[in-house]
Amino acid sequence: MRRLYWALILVGVLAVGVFAGLVIAKRLREDRWAMPDGDDMVRLRDVFRPAAPRPPRVIYLHRGALEVARGDGGSSQNQSAIVGSAKARYPLRGFTGKDAAWKELTSCVRKLFSPFDVEVTTERPRADGYVLVAFASKASDIGITQRRVGGLAPYDSAGGVVPDPVVFAFSGTLGNRTRVICETIGMEVAHVYGLDHAYLCSDVMTYLPACGARSFRDRDARCGEKRARDCSYGAPTQNSYQRLLSVLGPARAAAAPR
Ligand SMILES: [Zn+2]
Numbered sequence: 001m002r003r004l005y006w007a008l009i010l011v012g013v014l015a016v017g018v019f020a021g022l023v024i025a026k027r028l029r030e031d032r033w034a035m036p037d038g039d040d041m042v043r044l045r046d047v048f049r050p051a052a053p054r055p056p057r058v059i060y061l062h063r064g065a066l067e068v069a070r071g072d073g074g075s076s077q078n079q080s081a082i083v084g085s086a087k088a089r090y091p092l093r094g095f096t097g098k099d100a101a102w103k104e105l106t107s108c109v110r111k112l113f114s115p116f117d118v119e120v121t122t123e124r125p126r127a128d129g130y131v132l133v134a135f136a137s138k139a140s141d142i143g144i145t146q147r148r149v150g151g152l153a154p155y156d157s158a159g160g161v162v163p164d165p166v167v168f169a170f171s172g173t174l175g176n177r178t179r180v181i182c183e184t185i186g187m188e189v190a191h192v193y194g195l196d197h198a199y200l201c202s203d204v205m206t207y208l209p210a211c212g213a214r215s216f217r218d219r220d221a222r223c224g225e226k227r228a229r230d231c232s233y234g235a236p237t238q239n240s241y242q243r244l245l246s247v248l249g250p251a252r253a254a255a256a257p258r
Pocket residue numbers: 040041187188191197
C-alpha cells in the first residue's frame with residue numbers, strides 16, 4: 001500500500017515536470033518567452049514587413065499630447081503594433097518638461113545621431129516613413145503592465161529595419177532626467193535600425209550601469225544585457241557606430257547657408 005502511494009506521487013511529479021517542459025518548449029518555439037523584466041524590445045516575428053525596407057531618415061520628436069492606437073498604420077497614423085490590446089486607444093500626455101528641458105533634449109538627440117544621414121526634427125514630416133518618438137510617463141500608459149522599462153521599441157531580431165515605427169520614451173520612469181531620456185531615445189530609435197543591446201557601459205545601447213555620457217561607440221563589443229552574449233542577428237559582436245553607419249550612411253555635409 002505504502003509503495004503504491006509513493007509510486008503515485010512519483011508519477012504525479014513526473015507528469016508535472018513533463019507538462020512544464022512542454023509549455024516552456026512551446027513558448028520558446030513561439031517566441032512568447034519574454035524576459036521577466038526590463039526588456040525594452042518587442043520582437044516582431046509575425047508582422048509582415050517588406051524584405052529590405054528603406055530606413056526611416058527622419059526622427060520626429062512629438063512633444064505634445066498624443067493618442068496612440070494599436071494597429072499596423074505606422075507612425076503617420078499614430079499606430080503601433082507594440083502597445084497593449086486592453087484598450088483601443090491610449091491618450092498620452094506628451095513631454096511634460098519645460099521649454100529649456102525640451103531644447104536640451106532635442107539638441108542632445110540631434111548630437112547622438114549627428115554622425116549619420118538622418119534628420120532629427122520637432123515638426124511632423126508630411127511624407128510617411130519616419131520614426132515617431134512619443135512621450136508617456138510610464139509603460140502602463142500604453143497598456144504594458146508586465147515590464148518596468150524606460151522606453152519601448154519594435155525590434156526585428158534578425159537585425160532588419162522597421163520602416164515607420166513608433167517608439168516610446170517613459171519620462172516618469174526615467175526620473176524626468178533629460179540626459180537619460182535622450183540616451184533612452186537613442187537606444188529605442190537604434191533598435192528600429194536593427195541594433196541589439198551592447199555589453200559596453202559607454203554605449204547608448206547598453207543596459208550596464210552608467211560610466212559617463214553615452215554615445216554610439218566605434219568599438220566592437222559583445223551584445224547582451226546583464227551578461228555578454230552573441231547578438232540576436234547572429235554576429236558575435238556589434239559595433240554600434242559602424243552598424244548605424246552601414247544602415248544610414250554618413251551625415252551629409254551641412255547645406256550652404258542661404
Ligand atoms: Zn533596448
